[in-house]
Structure formats: C-alpha cells, structure tokens
Amino acid sequence: xxxxxxxxxxxxxxxxxxxxxxxxxxxxxxxxxxxxxxxxxxxxxxxxxxxxxxxxxxxxxxxxxxxxxxxxxxxxxxxxxxxxxxxxxxxxxxxxxxxxxxxxxxxxxxxxxxxxxxxxxxxxxxxxxxxxxxxxxxxxxxxxxxxxxxxxxxxxxxxxxxxxxxxxxxxxxxxxxxxxxxxxxxxxxxxxxxxxxxxxxxxxxxxxxxxxxxxx
Numbered sequence: 001x002x003x004x005x006x007x008x009x010x011x012x013x014x015x016x017x018x019x020x021x022x023x024x025x026x027x028x029x030x031x032x033x034x035x036x037x038x039x040x041x042x043x044x045x046x047x048x049x050x051x052x053x054x055x056x057x058x059x060x061x062x063x064x065x066x067x068x069x070x071x072x073x074x075x076x077x078x079x080x081x082x083x084x085x086x087x088x089x090x091x092x093x094x095x096x097x098x099x100x101x102x103x104x105x106x107x108x109x110x111x112x113x114x115x116x117x118x119x120x121x122x123x124x125x126x127x128x129x130x131x132x133x134x135x136x137x138x139x140x141x142x143x144x145x146x147x148x149x150x151x152x153x154x155x156x157x158x159x160x161x162x163x164x165x166x167x168x169x170x171x172x173x174x175x176x177x178x179x180x181x182x183x184x185x186x187x188x189x190x191x192x193x194x195x196x197x198x199x200x201x202x203x204x205x206x207x208x209x210x211x212x213x214x215x216x
Contacts, residue, residue, distance in 0.1 A: 002045070002047035003043075003044050003045050003046055003047060004046060004047070005047055005048070006047065006048045006049075006050055007047045007048070007049050007050070008050045008051065009049070009050075009051040009052075010051070010052050011052065011053060011054070012051040012052065012053040012080075012081060013053050013054075013077050013078070013080040013081060015080070017080050017082070020080065020081065020082070020085055021082065021084075021085065023049070023085065023088075024084055024085055024088060026045035026046075026047070027049060027085075027088040027089075028088060030044065030045060030046035031043060031044050031045050031046070032045040048142075049088075049089065051089075053081070055074075055078070055214055056069040056073070056074045056077055056078075057069050057073055057074075057077050061074055063097075078214055078215055081215070083211070083215065086211045086215065087173050087175045087176050087179075088175070090142070090179050090182070090183050090207070091183065091207040091208075092207060092208060092209070092210035092211060093207065093210070094210055094213075118190055119190070121192065122186065122189040122190045122192075123139075123140070125189045125192070126139055126140050126141055126186075126189060127139040127140075129152065130152075141182045141183075141185045141186045141189070142182060142186075144182055144185075146178055149178050149181055149182065152185065153181040153182065153184065153185045153196060154195070154196070155181075155196060155201075156195070158198055159196060159197065159198055159201050162198055162201050162202065162205070163177070163180065163181075163201060163205075166180070166205045170205075170208065170209065170212055171212075172208070176208055179208075180201070180204045180205055180208060181196075181204075183204040183207060184196045184200045184201045184203070184204035185200075187200040187203055187204060188200045
C-alpha cells in the first residue's frame with residue numbers, strides 16, 4: 001500500500017522481529033513476493049521507510065540517572081533491529097533532549113516553504129541528470145544501481161580518503177558505503193553543487209554513526 005509513498009513505523013522495536021526482517025527484500029529490491037500454497041505473487045513495493053524509536057524501553061538511555069532499564073533489557077530491545085535492516089536505512093538521526101531555557105530561545109531557521117523550494121530544485125537536478133541515462137532506475141539518487149553509483153557519485157582524491165577512513169574506522173559494509181555516496185550526492189544537489197565535496201561526505205557519514213553508538 002505504501003508503493004511510491006512513505007511507510008512510517010512508530011516505535012520500531014515494538015514490532016515483531018520477523019515482521020521487520022520481512023522488509024529487507026522490498027527495501028533492497030523495490031518489490032515484495034508473497035508465497036502461498038497455490039501461487040507466488042510479486043507486487044511493486046518501492047517506498048520510503050521512515051521510523052522512530054527510543055534507545056531503550058523506558059526511553060532515557062544513555063542517561064543512567066534516569067534510565068531504569070537493565071543492560072540485558074536494553075540489549076534485547078535494540079537487538080529487535082538487526083544489522084542488515086539498519087544497513088538498508090540511509091539516515092540515522094538522534095533527537096537530543098531539549099532543555100527548558102531552549103524553549104524560549106528564538107532562532108531563525110529556514111521556513112518549510114524555503115526548504116520545499118530547495119528540494120524541488122534538487123529533484124529537477126536529478127531528473128535532468130538521469131533522464132534517459134539509467135534504464136529502469138528512475139530519476140532520483142536513491143534509485144541508483146550499484147553499477148551507476150561510481151559514475152554519478154565521482155569523488156576527488158581528498159574525498160576518497162575521507163570515505164576510506166570512515167569505511168575502516170566505522171567498519172562499514174559495502175551496502176552502507178554505497179548509501180553514503182548516494183546521500184552525499186543528494187546533499188550536494190541540495191546545495192546546487194555539481195561535485196561531491198568533503199563537507200557533503202562528512203555530513204553523509206555522520207548520518208551513519210548511530211548504529212555504532214547503540215548497536216556496536
């Protein structure tokens with residue numbers, strides 16, 4: 001039902017693990033296969049997965065002054081989310097606690113309208129880049145096949161060194177490596193930059209560090 005749309009799963013570890021593992025195929029292939037006694041059917045299932053979760057059952061970890069969970073409880077909770085499933089999620093972001101005095105601070109940020117315009121421009125950049133050039137892959141960075149990633153996510157010498165260090169330090173998988181390149185390509189597009197630069201890669205890499213913080 002979420003094909004070409006957004007699938008939002010709130011409180012991700014509260015789902016049964018076998019249910020979560022079933023999503024690995026559609027996240028990778030953009031389709032889901034259902035097998036029954038009399039038939040096997042394949043449906044298109046190309047969606048954007050968005051999810052939320054707490055770091056532990058009570059929600060306060062790693063604040064040991066407030067967290068009431070035992071280490072085994074935290075481990076069981078986090079282990080509901082497997083490494084292969086995390087690898088298929090492009091961006092991991094932690095929402096930090098807000099202090100009371102921050103509620104009254106006024107900080108001017110981009111409006112939703114301004115963000116929308118930047119996103120629309122980045123979408124058009126990608127459509128122009130991939131139109132009639134990537135057979136059956138669509139018009140967006142997220143749809144890039146591995147065979148085309150190196151072609152459209154070209155890195156300079158300094159950028160390659162950044163990725164090499166991250167790959168070795170964070171013990172990244174090949175899947176995570178390719179997702180970092182696609183996210184960096186999108187960040188560059190949002191800044192209307194033809195080349196992927198060090199700051200784009202650094203930001204993309206930061207979006208893959210939470211799994212090392214909580215699951216490593």
